[in-house]
Amino acid sequence: MNHFPRPHTPRRLAAACLALLCGAHMAAAQAWSLTLAAASRRVFLHVGNGTYDNNNGTINLVQVTVPTAQLGNGTALAMTSNSTQATSLYGDNYATCPTPASQVMVGASYRRSNAFNGPASATLSVTSPASLTTTGGDTIPISQVSWTVSAPGSNAPNVIPAGTFNGGTQTLATVPANRYIENCHTFSYANSAVRAAGTYNGRVTYTLSSP
Structure with missing residues (x-):
């Protein structure tokens, strides 16, 4: 596990969104888990493009276009991202997401000054809609979208796991006090059935909270 301090943004509840657009195989899981100096109670969260010194309203998009010849053939398709965030936000500019x-x-942290200054941890979760939808009302179950995780060069525990959206709120990780966790999510579309032509949209929201 690798430990070194990096800077921070104050909040006790943080949320960030990711848009999904559709027109898995589970990889080896890695993450960075970094020790932070104790400080006043705060949480920090970023998904895709972000900043560590103020709020950022950017909503990044992941998307896939299904080729006609592959419609519903059950072969998962990789989704692309419009994120440009390759390096960590935590001071050392490490290339956590090289592509x-x-x-x-995805990065999240929780800080407190001592054991009497708030709970021992914060909770990272993601909330997704039941379906991706078109303007005409056609739907694709959100469970068709999954993600794997990676963090080049790290052998730290799988602190933010791979998974599949379930149309509800899923707890992803527990962030201990004075710890920052970070890794890359790569999304895919299961492509398990033929769908009506159209552009299917949805939005998922990641939340980091400390009561």
């Missing part, structure tokens, strides 16, 4: 065109960086 952001196919990855989305």
